[in-house]
Amino acid sequence: MVREVSESCVESLLAEIVLSYCSGFYANKPELAARRIEAIGFQVGHQLSERYTMDRPRFTDNLDAIKFICKDFWSELFKKQIDNLKTNHRGTFVLQDNRFRWLAHMSVDPSVQASGNIQDPSAMAENKSAQATGMHLYFPCGIIRGALSNLGIECAVSADISNLPASLCLAFIILMPLLWLSQNLFSSISLQNADYAALLVQSIIF
Amino acid sequence: MIVCLAVVGHENNPLYIQSFTESDDALKLHHIVHCSLDVIDERVNNPKKSSPTINEAFLGLLYPTENYKVYGYLTNTKVKFILVTTDLDIRDADVRNVSLLFFRKFHAAYVDAVSNPFHIPGKKITSKTFRERVSSIVKSFGLSSAS
Numbered sequence: 001m002v003r004e005v006s007e008s009c010v011e012s013l014l015a016e017i018v019l020s021y022c023s024g025f026y027a028n029k030p031e032l033a034a035r036r037i038e039a040i041g042f043q044v045g046h047q048l049s050e051r052y053t054m055d056r057p058r059f060t061d062n063l064d065a066i067k068f069i070c071k072d073f074w075s076e077l078f079k080k081q082i083d084n085l086k087t088n089h090r091g092t093f094v095l096q097d098n099r100f101r102w103l104a105h106m107s108v109d110p111s112v113q114a115s116g117n118i119q120d121p122s123a124m125a126e127n128k129s130a131q132a133t134g135m136h137l138y139f140p141c142g143i144i145r146g147a148l149s150n151l152g153i154e155c156a157v158s159a160d161i162s163n164l165p166a167s168l169c170l171a172f173i174i175l176m177p178l179l180w181l182s183q184n185l186f187s188s189i190s191l192q193n194a195d196y197a198a199l200l201v202q203s204i205i206f
Numbered sequence: 207m208i209v210c211l212a213v214v215g216h217e218n219n220p221l222y223i224q225s226f227t228e229s230d231d232a233l234k235l236h237h238i239v240h241c242s243l244d245v246i247d248e249r250v251n252n253p254k255k256s257s258p259t260i261n262e263a264f265l266g267l268l269y270p271t272e273n274y275k276v277y278g279y280l281t282n283t284k285v286k287f288i289l290v291t292t293d294l295d296i297r298d299a300d301v302r303n304v305s306l307l308f309f310r311k312f313h314a315a316y317v318d319a320v321s322n323p324f325h326i327p328g329k330k331i332t333s334k335t336f337r338e339r340v341s342s343i344v345k346s347f348g349l350s351s352a353s
Contacts, residue, residue, distance in 0.1 A: 152283075
C-alpha cells in the first residue's frame with residue numbers, strides 16, 4: 001500500500017521545521033535548534049531504513065551498507081543517486097550530490113553580490129545566508145545518521161554546501177576510539193562553518 | 207499450526223512475543239525463543255561455505271525440538287523474527303515457501319508498526335493494529351496450511 005505526498009508539501013514542511021525551531025522554539029540558541037532538528041532526522045532515518053531494506057539481501061560489510069545509502073536510499077529520498085563517493089579507507093566517507101533536491105528551490109541572497117565594495121557588512125551578510133542555508137542541512141544529516149545507525153554503523157555526519165546552486169557535500173566518519181578521532185577530525189573534513197564544528201564534536205562526545 | 211511468534215531486536219531485547227495456543231506454557235515458549243537466538247548468532251557468524259544463501263534474510267529451520275519446529279528470519283537491521291510451529295508432517299520444500307511468504311507479510315507489518323512516530327525504537331511494540339494484523343496473518347496461514 002504505497003501512499004504518495006506532493007513534493008512541495010514536503011519542502012514546505014521542512015522549511016517550516018527549520019523556521020519554527022530557529023526563530024520560534026530556540027530563538028537565540030542555534031546549536032540547540034540544530035541538535036533538535038538533527039534528532040528528528042535521526043528517528044526518521046531510523047524508520048526509513050527499516051522500510052527500504054525490507055526486500056534486500058543482507059549486507060556483507062560496511063561498504064555494502066554505504067553503497068546502499070548512496071544508491072537505493074538516496075534515490076528513494078531524493079530521486080537520484082549520489083554523484084561521487086570518496087573514502088580514505090580509514091573510516092571517513094565523503095558523498096557528493098551535485099544537485100541536492102531539497103535545496104534546489106532555495107534562493108541565494110542577491111544583496112551579497114551587489115554590495116561588493118563595503119567589506120564588513122557583505123561578509124556578515126554572506127555569513128548569515130550561509131548559516132541560514134546551513135540550518136536546512138541538519139535534517140538530511142540526521143536522516144543519514146539514523147539510517148546508518150540502524151544498519152549497525154555508528155557515525156557522525158556533517159554536510160557542507162559549496163558553489164550554489166545546491167551542490168551538497170556530505171561527510172561522515174565512522175566512530176572510532178576518541179584519540180584517533182581528535183587527531184583526524186579537522187584535517188579530514190573541511191568545515192567552513194563553526195556551528196558545524198561544534199555540532200560534530202557534540203554529536204561525537206554524546 | 208503456528209504456536210508462537212517473536213520479534214527480537216538487534217541487542218537480543220524482546221520487542222514482541224505472542225502465543226497462539228490456549229494453554230499457558232508461555233514460559234516454555236519464551237525459553238525456546240531464547241535458545242533459538244543462540245542458533246541464529248551461530249548461523250550468522252559461522253556461515254557454512256557451501257551454503258548458497260549466505261546473505262538471505264530467511265534462515266530456515268533453526269532447530270527442531272520434540273514437539274516444535276523453529277524458523278528464523280533476520281532483517282538487514284539485525285532484527286530477528288522467530289516462528290514456532292507444530293506442523294511436523296509437512297514436506298520441507300513446501301515449508302520453505304510457506305514460511306518465506308509468511309515472513310514477508312510479517313516483515314511488512316513490522317515495518318509499518320515501527321514507522322509509527324509514537325513507537326520508541328528499542329522498546330516493545332504496543333500497537334493494537336500490529337497485534338490485529340499479525341493475528342489475521344496467522345489465521346490466514348493456519349487455514350491455508352490446514353487444507
